[in-house]
Amino acid sequence: MTALPAQSIPAPRRDPAPRPERRLRPAPEPARRAKPRLAYAVIALGGVALIAAAQLLLSIAVAQGAYEIDAFQVQQAELAREQQKLTEDLDRVESPQYLARNAEALGMVPNADPVYLRLSDGAVLGVPTPATGGAVASAPLVPNALIDGVPLVTERPAEQTPIGGSSGEQPVAGTGATSIIPPPADGLPTPATH
Amino acid sequence: MNRTSRHPLRRILLAAVALVALVGVFVVRLVDLQVVRAAELSEEAEGRRSTSVTVYGSRGDIVDRNGVVLADTVMRYDIAISPKNANAGPIARSRPDPSDPSKTVTVDVPLEQSAAELGAVIGLTGEQVQQIVADSLAENPESDFAYVAKLVDTETYERVKDLDIPWVVPWEHPSRYYPNGAVAGNLIGFVGTDGDALAGVELAADQCLAGHDGEYSYLHSLEDWVQIPGTEVVHEQARDGGTLKLTIDSDLQWMVQRIAEAQVQAVGADWATVTVMEAKTGRLLAVADVPTVDPNAPSATDADDRGSRAFTAPFEPGSTFKALTAASVIDAGAADPVSQIVAPYRYLPPNGADVNDSGYHGDEPLTLTGVLIESSNTGMSQFGERLSDQERYDDMLAFGLGQRTEVGFPGEEPGDLHGGPEAWDNQTKYTTMFGQGLTTTAVQIASVYQTLANGGVRMPVRLVEGCGDDTPAQSQGTRVISESAAQQTSAMLERVYLEGWLADEWEIPGYRVAAKTGTAQVPDGNGGYLSGYLVSVSGFAPADDPQFVVSVSIMNPVKMNSSAASAPVFQQVMSQVLKKYRTVPSGAPAPELPATW
Secondary structure (H helix, E strand, O other), X not given: OOOOOOOOOOOOOOXXXXXXXXXXXXXXXXXXXXXXXXXXXXXXXHHHHHHHHHHHHHHHHHHHHHHHHHHHHHHHHHHHHHHHHHHHHHHHHOOHHHHHHHHHHOOXXXXXXXXXXXXXXXXXXXXXXXXXXXXXXXXXXXXXXXXXXXXXXXXXXXXXXXXXXXXXXXXXXXXXXXXXOOOOOOOOOOOOOO | OOHHHHOHHHHHHHHHHHHHHHHHHHHHHHHHHHHHOHHHHHHHHHHHHEXXXXXXXXXXXXXXXXXXXXXXXXXXXEEEEOHHHHOOOOEEEEEEOOOOOOOEEEEEEOHHHHHHHHHHHHOOOHHHHHHHHHXXXXXXXXXXXXXXXXXXXXXXXXXXXXXXXXXXXXXEEEEEEOOOOOOOHHHHOOEOOOOOEOOHHHHHOHHHHOOEOEEEEEEEOOOOOOEOOOOOEEEEOOEOOOOEEEOOOHHHHHHHHHHHHHHHHHHOOOEXXXXXXXXXXXXXXXEEXXXXXXXXXXXXXXXXXXXXXXXXXXXXXXXXXHHHHHHHHHHOOOOOOOOEEEEOOEEOOOOOOOEEOOOOOOOEEEXXXXXXXXXXXXXXXXXXXXXXXXXXXXHHHHOOOOOOOOOOOOOOOOOEOOOOHHHOOHHHHHHHHHOOOOEEOHHHHHHHHHHHXXXXXXXXXXXXXXXXXXXXXXXXXXXXXOHHHHHHHHHHHHHHHHHOOXXXXXXXXXXXXXXXXXXXXXEOOOOOEEEEEEEEEEEEEOXXXXXXEEEEEEEOOOOOOOHHHOHHHHHHHHHHHHHHOOOOOOOOOOOOOOOEO
């Protein structure tokens, strides 16, 4: 049985004799709870503070990173422009017009009379003819607006002369059979070995 | 006691009404901001905090058969100014203090000086820059935008930026760059300053080449416009155009243009075209048109000279056409290379036509081979009339004449076969046997010789190898005449090369060559003919295993009005082609065929 509501009317005492056992007893007092320790509060608040601080630091780092990224992007754009400039330069000096003008400036002339050596029987097809006509100014023949004003290899200052041996100097004819390698009939490049 | 305290209810009521009115004002304002003007306002907020950037989808490159870049997309810059701000007063600029180099002083730079500085970089005078400012302010006192230079290169752009003038703004402007200048300029074409393709394969293959610009936006910091991480929104992805690969060999193209231009200058011709084609595949290796446009500066060339006449200028081919008629006759079994006729100077067929040879001669006993060697119109007429007009016309169509080639070049002409057999008058029935009274383009003639060189199988003419990874399969070609007819025609053309009057002019030692000259009259457009000629040579080599077709046409060479003007071009171009591709020289000599009887 549990405790009855207070309003309920007590049962009439029929038997004055002491009851063998009391029905209602005070509930046992719960054990007194320990006071919450300060450490917990410190940990919780500290955690919150820590998270807040970490977030702050992270966003500072991210913001800082944004500036770094921006700086790198600016640098990348500059380098891309530089690369484009150099590629453009390279492309136009690779053009056949520029190569031909340089070859002509160095005294080379095209030979329109190819001569062939047939390996099977050693027959020479065609008559070996020295290229004639001198340096033809081919530049105006096939125009290229991009190489106007680009200096030729012969017009550069001496220290800028690209590697490639004695560029600009004509080998002196007749100084010895070994020093002059006749140009191959099919125009294959041959390294000049002095 | 005052009145209100006497009526507490009224006081409460008043406060309530005031409260409700206040809340009402707030609600109205809230609805106004959040509902009525929400889109507008958030757009404005977005606009203030974020910036949108265009990502340029670059136009595809055009490369030759070996991957050499012929057309490239580069970034150029338009230099714009704000006239309003330029006129607002001197700009402040910090300079090192002359008395103490570690400090800086701020100096005022007047408009005169900054305009002169800007002008020096972009190639104007200071006065011209100030004039632009004054002009646009005169038009609109609040003017905030005017161009001072367009499409300047990166170097100029950097120098402009270094000037650090606040009222100058450079804008990116993708542009086209043709590193090889006029090499294949006639074929590549060019684009306008606004990036629209205007000519050549730039126009024909625009769908392949065109890129698609993209756009993204991001939130930025207030002062220095640094992107806030994680705020990038891509509105549209940029897409680059495809790389267009041509069948052209740029080195050969350069050499061919050079040879053609030199000859045009030497003989004082109006124009010339040279076509080099692979005999077995129909691929064009070089198509030179002189004069040639430099796509970097198209305006330097006359508008008429900016295209490719090899495709767009049909002409009466003249005697080079006799090879086609001879091939038709042999294919039909109506004659063979040693069939005999007597060729008079003047031939009057029964239908009333009147055919003459170019120079007076007596009656000559010629074979079909001899007719080609002598290039006799009367002789060719006697062979050609062995076929019906319809048969010859059908063969012309099968050889690809009278219709545009498979290239589909912008402005390409189909040529005109003078209608058809039913439209030919009696004279035209005969002149079409030797290439007058009908028109063809240079590329069509090259295609005819390709068919003869390739055993009678015509390959579709190709200028474009493919777009990106998409390379169309090589067609099998179509048979036009029998293999034996093609071989017999080729053998006759070899005799023309060896015995024709230009034999010494076009000799290429070591190779067997088949070729035919033409000296065609040029219609004046009013039914008559001009005094000048279109001289041409078409042929292929090595004749024992044909690899290359070369077709040369020179219009009106005033200093040398005969095919002797075109023969050296043929010789030089063919030599160069054979040399360049390391073609093995021919072994056995050309077979003998009698020219007379």
